[in-house]
Amino acid sequence: MGTRIPFTQPDGKTAEGYLASAGKANAPGVVVIQEWWGLQDQIKGLCDRFALAGYDALAPDLYSGTxxxxxxxEAAAREMNSLNFLEATDQAVRGAAQFLLRGSSKVAIAGFCMGGAVTVIGACRVPEFSAAVTFYGIPPEEAAKPADVRVPLQGHFANDDDFASPEKVDAFAAAMKAAGKNFDLYRYDASHAFMNEQRTVHDRASAEAAWGRVRTFLSQHIG
Incomplete structure (x- = not known):
């Protein structure tokens, strides 16, 4: 449904990503952030799903083709650990937001796993975003403080998760509440990456419930 495109980062360099278009003028936009596996078919499929729901969706390729x-x-961990999260957010992610805003009145960010952590960073650092949705990803506080989140944030987390553990979620939620931030938190009796239908951890009931909540949240904040 979509296609790979180039776009320009704020620093003037060219990045690439997968773009799925809603097929209508002035559709709101969603920047979709990959898991630690890279920009693979499952993330492209989520972009297609956002497009079918009426959003222009662009997933920047944070691993440059890998x-x-x-x-x-082990390879996924190496790629993730070699990524400069702040630079990727300020350049590739923000560039994707700016690209979408050429044809959209508002744009949100949604990310999964590693991309969920990038989403929270983007909610702090990228002024173009009007809303953010993180799936089972929380960055370290030195990368993004809850008090610095500047847009409404929706979070989806699994109760069986070592990456974004329930304890980490509790601490993040408490810090968001203490800072007076708009944070909608949902927990699921599922495992990490329950949205990924290509993996055995996929939980269809949780994934469909989460998707409905995302649709409602985005319609409230970006149209």
Missing amino acids: VIPYHDT
């Missing part, structure tokens, strides 16, 4: 197979967690 895609990791699901069995190779």
Whole structure:
């Protein structure tokens, strides 16, 4: 449904990503952020799903073409740990937002796993965003403080998760509340990456419930 496109970052360099268009003028936009596997078909499929729901969706390729197979967690960890999260947010992610705003009145960000952490950073650092949705991803506080989140944030977390553990979610939610931030928190009796239908951890009931909540949230904040 979508296609790979180039776009310009704030620093003037060219990045690439996968764009799925809603097919209507002035559609709101969603920047979709990949898991630690890279910009693979499942993330592209989510962009297509956003497009069918009426959003122009662009997933910037934060690994510059590298895609990791699901069995190779060591390679995925190496790629993630070599990524400069702040630079990626300020350049590729913000550039994607600016690209979408050429045809959209408002744009949000939604990310999964590693991309969920990038989403929270983007909610702090990218002025173009009007809303943010994180799936099972929380950055370290030195990268993004809850008090610095500047847009409404919706969070979806699994109760069986070592990456974004319930304890980390509790601490993040408490800090968001203490800072007076707009934070909608949902928890699911599922495992990390329950939205990824290509993996055995996929939980259809949780994924469909989360998707409905995302649709409602985005319609409230970006149209």
